[in-house]
Amino acid sequence: MSGPLVVRTTRVLDELVTDDGAVLLVSIADGHRVLRVSPLAQAVRELARDGMALTDIEREVALRFGRPPTSSVEEAMAVVVESLVEQGVVTVAEG
Amino acid sequence: MTDREDGGSDDLILDLAVLETVVRVVIDGDDQLRRRIAQAWHLCVTDTAEMTFPQERTVHVSARGLTAEELTRAIMRLTQDVTLAAVRSQAGRYLMLHAGGLCHPVTGAAIVYVAPGGTGKTTLTRTFGPGLAYISDETIAIGPDGTMAQYLKPLSIRQPDNPAVKDEVPPGSLGLRPPSVQPWVAGVIVLQRDPALADGIEVREVGVLDAIATLSPEISSLASLDRPLRTCADMIEAAGGLRIVRYAEATQLESLVRTVVGSVR
Numbered sequence: 001m002s003g004p005l006v007v008r009t010t011r012v013l014d015e016l017v018t019d020d021g022a023v024l025l026v027s028i029a030d031g032h033r034v035l036r037v038s039p040l041a042q043a044v045r046e047l048a049r050d051g052m053a054l055t056d057i058e059r060e061v062a063l064r065f066g067r068p069p070t071s072s073v074e075e076a077m078a079v080v081v082e083s084l085v086e087q088g089v090v091t092v093a094e095g
Numbered sequence: 096m097t098d099r100e101d102g103g104s105d106d107l108i109l110d111l112a113v114l115e116t117v118v119r120v121v122i123d124g125d126d127q128l129r130r131r132i133a134q135a136w137h138l139c140v141t142d143t144a145e146m147t148f149p150q151e152r153t154v155h156v157s158a159r160g161l162t163a164e165e166l167t168r169a170i171m172r173l174t175q176d177v178t179l180a181a182v183r184s185q186a187g188r189y190l191m192l193h194a195g196g197l198c199h200p201v202t203g204a205a206i207v208y209v210a211p212g213g214t215g216k217t218t219l220t221r222t223f224g225p226g227l228a229y230i231s232d233e234t235i236a237i238g239p240d241g242t243m244a245q246y247l248k249p250l251s252i253r254q255p256d257n258p259a260v261k262d263e264v265p266p267g268s269l270g271l272r273p274p275s276v277q278p279w280v281a282g283v284i285v286l287q288r289d290p291a292l293a294d295g296i297e298v299r300e301v302g303v304l305d306a307i308a309t310l311s312p313e314i315s316s317l318a319s320l321d322r323p324l325r326t327c328a329d330m331i332e333a334a335g336g337l338r339i340v341r342y343a344e345a346t347q348l349e350s351l352v353r354t355v356v357g358s359v360r
Contacts, residue, residue, distance in 0.1 A: 014323050016307070018303070018304060023304050033311070034317070036308040
């Protein structure tokens, strides 16, 4: 029986956070790269610093940012989290 | 050309003061080659006995058995090697941008123009440099207080009939003079040349986070800095933000350049 999906923020070289979101300095194979992160995506990273169930993150983000106009919270969060995983700044695993 | 420690006993030496360090060029060739390199780098040549900065890096250039074009290419590569050596030497000390810079000859107010290679820095330098002071057309190094280290390299200008080869042209021959005062960053722009742009220029201001993301591919050794992203943000904010400028011809930027170098602290 599998547990809930848990999102966990990965360590970056540096980050700068403002009301407009964040920039992250991350290591890549041939050096480093700066990533621009939206306020919503940065909220996910902050909530997941110590690991948090995806369903809890969805609930917290909906409280902070409201519900998306054209999709469900779950659908919108799936897009954001998938993007963060692709960029290597969060991981998702069964808890 | 490599970063070896010393040349052989027959090698000639030329010390270049660049980005507040000294790069030693060891020349495997005759004195004519040394004079040619010294002429191109005339604003950087420093007397070993009177060095202001430490000599930290060595690069080598060999001219043995080369044709005239091969020699020109070797001198072109030397410029790249000196740049790399200087940038490596100052990693972690300066925020270093792939950019050109000119400043007001009296106040030191500088415009920094960021662009990838081959997209307008040298043309802008040649267009507005005479009458202003030349800081670099390749690498701009900015300290924590917003002051800038000079990199008075020759201008690398593509040969009209062989664009793959660049001539290393002495700045003085193009009317460029070094600053006589300490340059400081008064404005930073990103150049986006678009020959198809009908008329005028387009200037777009971007917020600090987008500015960092925009500039980051053109920053050397970013991760070596202390608090790198905060350092970038501080520089951008001190410069009054970042502007992305689309233009067709360098002459269209005259008003913008004059406004920035006319700034006062």
